Amino acid sequence: MSFIHMSNAKPVASIKWLDVIGEGGIAVITLCWLIVTLYTRPKGKLTTLLFIGISMVHFSMLLDLLDEFFRYKNEYAWFSRLEAIPAVLGLVMMSFALYYWHKEQQIINNRLIKSERFYREHSFYDMVSGLYSASYMKKQISAELVHFNTHNTPFCVSVFDIKSFNLYLREQGRLSANKLLHDIASLIQVNIRDTDLACRYAGDRFIVLMPNTKQHKAQVINTHVANMVKQHVLYFDNKTLFNAIHQSSIEVTAGDDVTSLLMRLNHTLTLQKQVA
Numbered sequence: 001m002s003f004i005h006m007s008n009a010k011p012v013a014s015i016k017w018l019d020v021i022g023e024g025g026i027a028v029i030t031l032c033w034l035i036v037t038l039y040t041r042p043k044g045k046l047t048t049l050l051f052i053g054i055s056m057v058h059f060s061m062l063l064d065l066l067d068e069f070f071r072y073k074n075e076y077a078w079f080s081r082l083e084a085i086p087a088v089l090g091l092v093m094m095s096f097a098l099y100y101w102h103k104e105q106q107i108i109n110n111r112l113i114k115s116e117r118f119y120r121e122h123s124f125y126d127m128v129s130g131l132y133s134a135s136y137m138k139k140q141i142s143a144e145l146v147h148f149n150t151h152n153t154p155f156c157v158s159v160f161d162i163k164s165f166n167l168y169l170r171e172q173g174r175l176s177a178n179k180l181l182h183d184i185a186s187l188i189q190v191n192i193r194d195t196d197l198a199c200r201y202a203g204d205r206f207i208v209l210m211p212n213t214k215q216h217k218a219q220v221i222n223t224h225v226a227n228m229v230k231q232h233v234l235y236f237d238n239k240t241l242f243n244a245i246h247q248s249s250i251e252v253t254a255g256d257d258v259t260s261l262l263m264r265l266n267h268t269l270t271l272q273k274q275v276a
Contacts, residue, residue, distance in 0.1 A: 015069065027061035030054055046104060049097035056090030128178045129185035129200040137199040137207050141258050144211060148252050156210040156218035157261060158249035159269050160188060160225065165204035180243065187232055191225045207265075210249075218249040248272045 063083040124136035169177040201207040248269040
């Protein structure tokens with residue numbers, strides 16, 4: 001109402017519709033940013049700064065949009081010079097938000113240190129295990145192969161397969177089986193090195209990339225992981241259930257590509273399961 005009191009409507013013929021579309025579009029987009037921020041982020045200092053900053057930018061865009069339809073009365077003409085101030089202040093607030101976002105991101109990076117490597121892409125994320133998928137691992141192995149062929153730096157790839165998982169799935173149900181997959185994924189992450197990368201391979205299998213690692217060292221890590229999994233306990237309907245895994249590892253050799261390396265890894269695991 002104050003704005004209407006301070007201004008007069010412009011004739012339709014003098015309205016610049018391209019400006020209306022541009023400024024109106026920006027106003028709609030900033031409103032969408034505001035809604036997404038409130039919907040997706042938890043409460044906190046960063047969220048508050050983002051909310052205030054985006055709100056001020058949105059307010060400026062609304063003033064610009066209204067300016068296309070109304071002309072300030074002479075005594076209020078000075079007000080048009082202030083329209084950009086909320087946007088400037090909002091961008092300052094969002095700059096502070098970026099600083100706190102950086103701090104938050106450092107914490108997230110530390111938590112994800114064993115489940116992502118140099119590259120983040122949510123489309124590869126597996127919701128059940130909390131790890132990235134086999135597609136993500138293939139990209140990482142491909143990058144490691146380039147490094148191996150260039151600098152002759154060895155690396156190993158290990159695979160872990162949950163014993164009798166299908167039987168467990170039939171007896172305990174999908175919900176309990178998914179919990180088991182998540183627990184095993186967490187155990188693998190905890191018991192590998194910070195430089196290693198764990199992903200869900202397929203079904204009840206997990207795969208670990210171990211850069212700059214020889215075969216004997218990879219086997220030591222595998223054995224340690226397997227021993228930790230044996231100590232993991234699941235409680236279901238007053239039953240105490242223990243788990244075990246098959247495990248195998250291979251070291252990269254000259255001439256390997258992603259497909260041949262994974263085929264060799266799967267073959268080695270099959271032989272291990274036959275022996276077990």
